Amino acid sequence: MTGKERLIELLKLLYAVTDEDHQLSTAEIVTHFAGQGVPTDRSTVKADIDVLNNCGIEILATKGTQIRYYFSDRQFELAELKLLVDAVESSKFITAKKSDVLVKKLMTLAGENSAKELERHLYTAGRIKPENESIxxxxxxxxxxxxxxxxxxxxxxxxxxxxxxxxxxxxxxxxxxxxxxxxxxxxxxxxxxxxxxxxxxxxxxxxxxxxxxxxxxIVPRPENFDPVNYTVNIFSMYDGEPYNVTLLCKNELMNYVIDRFGDDVRTEITDEEHFTATVEVSVSQTFFAWVFQFAGGIQITGPAIVKEQFRKMLEEAHN
Structure with missing residues (x-):
């Protein structure tokens, strides 16, 4: 093993098995290389660590009865990796097979000692994984x-x-x-x-x-076209004629209004029990279904044409 190969092997060792809570002493590193038939000593280990640090790879040392080293240059904190693992496992469009592959890759970013904490086994209601990876x-x-x-x-x-x-x-x-x-x-x-x-x-x-x-x-985008506004104001309620709609809502339903329209939705206090929300939506059966689920807790108060469409939909459903 050449000096360059030894340096790479040292980096792989520190990356795989060390972190702030799991460190390797100089003697343990020397023993690791001896097991591979590679002669090394304390001065060689220190010199190699210095090279890694000089290259911008942060290897920290703690001093006590003996010097101990650990890799501290991980791009993700363990808590961040846990969030990513949860997102992958709960995603409805990623197949179970692909989820397993991605989670294993994420686990390599944590190091061997922390990888077990990423075995989350998250269970989410109604999340049926697809079989086809084509998406x-x-x-x-x-x-x-x-x-x-x-x-x-x-x-x-x-x-x-x-x-x-x-x-x-x-x-x-x-x-x-x-x-x-x-x-x-x-x-x-x-x-x-x-x-x-x-x-x-x-x-x-x-x-x-x-x-x-x-x-x-592509056909050029329309001037001033904003995909974000389209998503919030139109797409969230699916295709239909856009209107500024006023909704009379019970106070306890504010969370639902914000969840649907964002925390910048225009609202005014109406009385002790109600508030009014003014929202821009694509008026369709999907929007009406969203209003209907609150059983009168949210009422459409304008414009008149939207109220009439809602009334007709309810009549047709009743018939």
Missing amino acids: FYAVDIIHRAINSERQIAFVYFEYATTKSFVPKHDGEPYIFSPYAMLYNEDKYYVLGYSEQHEKIVTFRVDRMKAPDILDKC
Whole structure:
């Protein structure tokens, strides 16, 4: 083993088994190399540690009856890795197999002694993992198309009454100019201009088959188009006519209003038991269903056209 190889082996050893709570003494490092048939001594270990530190790799030493070393240059704190592991395990669009692979990779960032703390075994209600990993790669393809400002083509599917997955548009590919990726309620969507629809729409990525990047530039984004505003004000309630809607809400429902519309939603105190919220939404059955779930705790007070649409929907549901 050459000096360079020994230096790399020392770095691998310190990275794998040491941290602030688990340190290696000079004698333990010498014993490790001796077990590999590599002669070394205290001065060699110190010299190699100095080289690593001079290269910007932080190896700290603590002094006591003997000097002990540990790798302190990890990019993620253990608490941060735990959050990432939880996100991977709870994600609905990542398959169980891919989740296991990603978690194992995250565990290598913690070191052997802390890796066991990342075996979270998180259980989340209603999170059924998909079997198909294609969405994992479709997301990557779409991101690359967005970054290169290229159009994509894909076949889009939907469920038929037989619960079979059938292609829309007679199986003809959609030609699409992707502007942004959206992540909403555990699903990926892509936002952009559809030539077939002749307007800006969203598609669910898990219903797209084999998206392909085309050698054609995207249709330019409309001037002043803001994907964030689209997501908050339109996408969160799905397609429909946009309106500024006033809602009379019971005080105890403020959490639900903020969860849906954000903490900058416009609100005013109405009386001791109610507040009024003014929200910009895409008025659709999805929005009405959100209002209905509160059983009168949230009431639409304007505009009149939206109140009338809500009334008609309730009548049709009753019939």
